[in-house]
Amino acid sequence: MRWLAAPLLLAAALLTPDPAGSRDLDAAVGKALFRRIWTVAGASNRQSDGLGPLFNARACTSCHEGAGGGRMADGAGLVLRFDDDPAYGRQLQTAAAPGHEPEGRLEVRWQPAPRRLADGSTVALRRPVPQLVTLDAAVESGRGSLRLAPGLAGLGLVEQALAEAGEPGGFGLKAAHASLAQPVTEALLLDLGLSTTDHPEPWGDCTEAAPTCRQGPHGSGDGEGGVELAPGIVQALLAYLRFLPPPAPSGPLDPDGLHLFASLGCNGCHRPELGGLQPYSDFQAHDLGAGLASDERDAGLGRRWRTAPLWGLGRRLMEGRPLLHDGRARDAEEAILWHDGAARTASAGYAALPEAERARLLAFLERL
Structure with a gap:
């Protein structure tokens, strides 16, 4: 250059x-x-x-x-x-x-991983399996870790x-x-x-x-x-x-939805306020469990991911941009249910909610 x-x-x-x-x-x-x-x-x-x-x-x-x-x-x-x-x-x-x-x-390649909720309904989660196709058409399955640009x-x-x-x-x-x-x-x-x-x-x-x-x-x-x-x-x-300015909310926030968000413990990592901003993240890495782990050899590093900021979440979903580090979650519900490790209690709490309260929480998130 x-x-x-x-x-x-x-x-x-x-x-x-x-x-x-x-x-x-x-x-x-x-x-x-x-x-x-x-x-x-x-x-x-x-x-x-x-x-x-x-x-x-x-x-x-x-x-x-x-x-x-x-x-x-x-x-x-x-x-x-x-x-x-x-x-x-x-x-x-x-x-x-x-x-x-x-x-x-x-x-x-997508591998089904259905999750059954407390009310008997099932969410069709899916796990991505990377396929590395070499120049001679050989396929190496499951190698590496998928990363989607944030x-x-x-x-x-x-x-x-x-x-x-x-x-x-x-x-x-x-x-x-x-x-x-x-x-x-x-x-x-x-x-x-x-x-x-x-x-x-x-x-x-x-x-x-x-x-x-x-x-x-x-x-x-x-x-x-x-x-x-x-x-x-x-x-x-x-x-x-x-x-670049932060993403604007997609609509007015529901206080009851915010209360549900906090009662499940989501705000422990998805911190609503940071220095006058509302990113809904602490920008720190947390153990999210084996289901989301990548292939880093360092002890525990593969299970740790930065808390994704939730501001602009509604617009991301409207634009067809998936969630989580590898894009496996097509909506906020799928992303919540994949959480484990340090977020296991919050994920299990969501799965135990009645349908109406789950819908209220999701509507809250989609307006961020």
Whole structure:
């Protein structure tokens, strides 16, 4: 990537110190970067090169349309993660630069997991089983952990609120990152194959077992610190993400629904208030049981997930964006019933409610 050839306005925004009042300009530049379609090194558009050699998407918006989460129907934003696999690295890449081959194709097989409620009704839960289809058509079933891209709106304000309050809290689906910058640069590396100063490897997620991939095209150049995205580029992208307002509620909230939410203990992790915001999350990781566990080898880590913020839940469902880290839940009820571990009491309490009270709680959640 050669940003010295960029228009003067963009160069000035990225290469000079930020004067007072430049935040809006930084966010505007970052928005353009968020929508930018990246190309492989050597392409005619030198301002957008650096993609790959292996990647899953060509733009941030491919997985986060409208800064929202991924979708299950078209597979946008759904990836297969590994615990540092010697062949595949940290993530299965399903696309590649010319002259290289993608690592495989991701498919999902659904396994029924019905849940019977106290009143005798049954909810048709389903468990996703990843299918890794290799280039020679071999199928590796159940390997890795599915991850669906989360929503991004309002996270900059959450980052600020946590910092001002001096409270713990994390970003990413495992709440493993202390700042918003860390999951962003990780996504640039794994999803797009773009290197940054946090992740300077120009070959992205290519492993030592794939030397040809590591020798593939990349966009690092002189004057950029040896990386494809200079720090100013990353900061502009972060300025846009931190500029995003939180999702607006879908309707007025029902006090009785809120009372049910609290009486079940849901507010213990889905904390309604945080520094003047209403994200309905504590942004910490909790044990959600074996049914939702991923394949991390570290003791207990696979069962732990960040409390998903519930703001904007109604809009997510209307847009067809599924819930939970792997998109298995098609609605709020399915998401609740998959909760176990530290959330077992709340999930069991919901399953024991009469139908009318379950409907009231779900209506409350869908207005958040």
